[in-house]
Every structure is written in C-alpha cells, then in structure tokens.
Amino acid sequence: MCGVTSIEEALQAVEAGVDALGLVFYPPSKRFVSVEKASEIAFALPPFITLVGLFVDADEAAIQTVLDRVPLDLLQFHGNETDQECERWRRKYIKALRVRPGTSIEECAAAYPGACGLLLDSYRKGVPGGTGEAFDWQLIPDNLDKPIILAGGLNPENVSQAIEQVAPYAVDVSSGVESGVENERGKDPEKMKAFVEAVKQ
Numbered sequence: 001m002c003g004v005t006s007i008e009e010a011l012q013a014v015e016a017g018v019d020a021l022g023l024v025f026y027p028p029s030k031r032f033v034s035v036e037k038a039s040e041i042a043f044a045l046p047p048f049i050t051l052v053g054l055f056v057d058a059d060e061a062a063i064q065t066v067l068d069r070v071p072l073d074l075l076q077f078h079g080n081e082t083d084q085e086c087e088r089w090r091r092k093y094i095k096a097l098r099v100r101p102g103t104s105i106e107e108c109a110a111a112y113p114g115a116c117g118l119l120l121d122s123y124r125k126g127v128p129g130g131t132g133e134a135f136d137w138q139l140i141p142d143n144l145d146k147p148i149i150l151a152g153g154l155n156p157e158n159v160s161q162a163i164e165q166v167a168p169y170a171v172d173v174s175s176g177v178e179s180g181v182e183n184e185r186g187k188d189p190e191k192m193k194a195f196v197e198a199v200k201q
C-alpha cells in the first residue's frame with residue numbers, strides 16, 4: 001500500500017494486513033512525506049513490514065538524505081532512472097514501468113537487470129504515477145523473468161479480477177484505498193481492509 005502520510009494511516013494499513021508500505025518522496029505528489037515525517041512513520045512500524053521509498057527522478061543529494069535518516073527496505077524508482085542510477089545505492093530496488101498500448105514490456109524490462117522486481121503502472125502523459133487509472137492487463141506478457149508488482153487503478157472491487165487475470169507476485173495500491181476531497185483526501189481504513197481482504201481471498 002503506497003502513499004501513507006502519517007503514523008495513523010500507516011498503522012491502520014498494518015492493521016488491515018498489508019505486507020509493505022510505500023512512502024512517497026516526490027515533492028509534487030499530494031502524498032509527499034518529509035524526511036522527518038517518514039522517519040517518524042518508519043520507527044512507529046512493527047517488525048516485518050517492508051518499508052518502500054518511492055522516488056521520481058530525484059537528485060542524488062535528496063535520495064542520500066532520505067537513506068541517511070529513514071530505514072527503507074526497498075527503493076521504488078518511478079521515473080526515467082537508468083539501471084545504473086537505480087543500482088548506485090546498493091539497495092534492493094524495483095523499477096516502475098508505465099504501460100500503454102504499443103509498450104514493449106519485455107524490452108523495457110531488459111533495461112533493468114539489477115531490479116529485483118518490476119512494477120507495472122498505467123501511463124498518463126505528464127503524471128508519473130498515482131493516477132488511479134488501470135491499464136489493459138492483456139498487454140502484460142507471461143514470460144517476464146522477474147516478479148511483477150501490478151499497480152495502477154486497483155481498488156477493492158477490481159483487485160480480485162486483476163489477480164485472477166495477471167497472477168502477479170504482488171499488487172500495489174494508492175488512490176483506490178483513499179476517500180475524501182482534494183486537500184482532505186487520505187487513506188480510508190475501511191477501503192484498506194476491503195482491499196486486503198479481496199487480495200487474500
């Protein structure tokens with residue numbers, strides 16, 4: 001579950017049964033967390049919850065500051081970073097590939113030999129992610145040699161069908177477990193529970 005912005009949301013997600021939590025270090029996102037807030041959230045978590053840090057074409061100094069202060073288990077690169085740029089941190093990383101008709105997922109995947117998994121998300125021009133939009137899952141080839149994390153527009157209603165159709169290693173959600181309007185939008189405990197239940201079923 002990606003984009004928690006407070007200890008309260010993080011613990012509600014843990015209570016719902018997530019395996020991993022994502023912190024967004026992309027300043028334009030409404031889910032952006034400061035290094036201080038991220039550190040507070042990280043140290044409030046119980047053991048065995050994988051903590052993921054999401055970056056979008058971040059500069060090296062910004063990534064280094066986060067790594068110095070926040071105990072991340074996994075890095076998620078969601079921009080145009082190269083494999084070399086993702087690998088330089090000597091941490092396990094997953095690479096987001098944004099899919100649209102005509103995308104060769106195999107070719108994009110081949111450019112990231114160092115990734116421990118590939119996160120497949122929807123493409124929307126000018127927006128790197130967190131769009132709440134699904135893509136055509138039929139575009140996903142069944143011969144990819146890395147674990148696939150399916151993302152993009154998942155919610156408690158469609159995630160069962162997504163799992164049945166794609167059989168991914170994991171699913172990732174942000175918008176689909178939120179409620180509220182504009183500035184007051186945030187993670188909804190009931191939607192988080194419904195999502196995890198649907199996944200487990």
Ligand SMILES: O=C(O)c1ccccc1N[C@@H]1O[C@H](COP(=O)(O)O)[C@@H](O)[C@H]1O
Pocket residue numbers: 002003022024026029030031054056078119121128129130131132133151152153154172173174175176
């Ligand atoms: O969540 C964000 O704000 C975000 C910002 C920039 C890049 C990625 C972001 N989130 C990731 O986007 C996908 C899909 O999210 P959604 O469920 O469709 O809202 C997911 O991997 C998030 O981790």
